[in-house]
Amino acid sequence: FEHYDGRVWSAAVGPPQGEILSMTCPTSNECWAVGATSPNSTALEPVLEPLLERYDGTGWTVVTGPPSPTGSGPDEIDLRAVTCASSDDCWAVGSDSSTSSGLIWHYDGTAWVVAFGSTSLSRFSLESVSCSGPDECWAVGNGVVHYDGTGWSVLSAPSWPVTGPPALVAVTCAGPNDCWAVGSVDNSGAAAEETLVEQWQGSEWTSVVSTPPTGVQLNGVACSAPDDCWAVGDATNVSASGSPLSSTSPPSPGSGGGGSNISPATPIPGCDSAYQDDLAAVAPSPLPAAE
Numbered sequence: 001f002e003h004y005d006g007r008v009w010s011a012a013v014g015p016p017q018g019e020i021l022s023m024t025c026p027t028s029n030e031c032w033a034v035g036a037t038s039p040n041s042t043a044l045e046p047v048l049e050p051l052l053e054r055y056d057g058t059g060w061t062v063v064t065g066p067p068s069p070t071g072s073g074p075d076e077i078d079l080r081a082v083t084c085a086s087s088d089d090c091w092a093v094g095s096d097s098s099t100s101s102g103l104i105w106h107y108d109g110t111a112w113v114v115a116f117g118s119t120s121l122s123r124f125s126l127e128s129v130s131c132s133g134p135d136e137c138w139a140v141g142n143g144v145v146h147y148d149g150t151g152w153s154v155l156s157a158p159s160w161p162v163t164g165p166p167a168l169v170a171v172t173c174a175g176p177n178d179c180w181a182v183g184s185v186d187n188s189g190a191a192a193e194e195t196l197v198e199q200w201q202g203s204e205w206t207s208v209v210s211t212p213p214t215g216v217q218l219n220g221v222a223c224s225a226p227d228d229c230w231a232v233g234d235a236t237n238v239s240a241s242g243s244p245l246s247s248t249s250p251p252s253p254g255s256g257g258g259g260s261n262i263s264p265a266t267p268i269p270g271c272d273s274a275y276q277d278d279l280a281a282v283a284p285s286p287l288p289a290a291e
Helices: none
Strands: 002-004 009-011 018-027 030-037 049-055 060-062 077-086 089-096 101-107 112-122 126-133 136-141 144-147 152-154 166-175 178-185 194-200 205-207 216-225 228-235 244-249
Touching (some): 101 126, 166 194, 178 228
Parallel strands (some): 077 126
Antiparallel strands (some): 030 049, 144 152, 178 216, 216 228
16 A cells, blocks of 8 residues: 655555555545455465455554355455445445356445345446446446446447457546546457447447557546546557557537547657556546645
């Protein structure tokens, strides 16, 4: 863990043997982190277990998650992302390998419970979740799931721009009618993965034409306003030199301020093209400068 106090970043003590994949803080004294841990890391085949950690303003502690309704063991639960609309309204998403299904957990301020999954999300794998309010959330992965304040439902797949299985890995929502999701598609007719950008404008998800070359995978997206969004990821093809990328979403005429096209991906200076460097997440606001 690293903590920023307005001046500098410093290491913070957290429980050992854990890999954190996502974190959210509804207040300055309330944070949640999810990921995986390996209690038997010295074994030939280490078992990964879901990891839930909570920060209460003084330190981080491990929190026990809900039991699986299908009876699957803890080593079969994989948490990928967490978000909170408030300190007593949080969602965590991932997958359950024992049932080959996605899962959604909810925290009500007291305990985590299984909210959605098993047969309802058969063959799903959820990677990211975002809420614009207590009654409006989206979760994405190899499909799209929506929460309307009463329950979750699986949406019909958007019209993907290319053939092949989609992989949406990040979603962000600035409002109920303003969401972006990014990822890639493994197109069987192409030499490498193709960029996937989806936009929600209140009625349906639509694929947005993007200009990054084949071989670009977007891993994170964030918006500070409807006409100001950033997406980041990595390029693994020769033309992009394996450099991390950043892309912006400019406004387009008649779109109500929301972007409908993605500007060319820009390699970030200072990254060694000999490695498949990548950026995995992006925040909508810059950090304050240190004095």
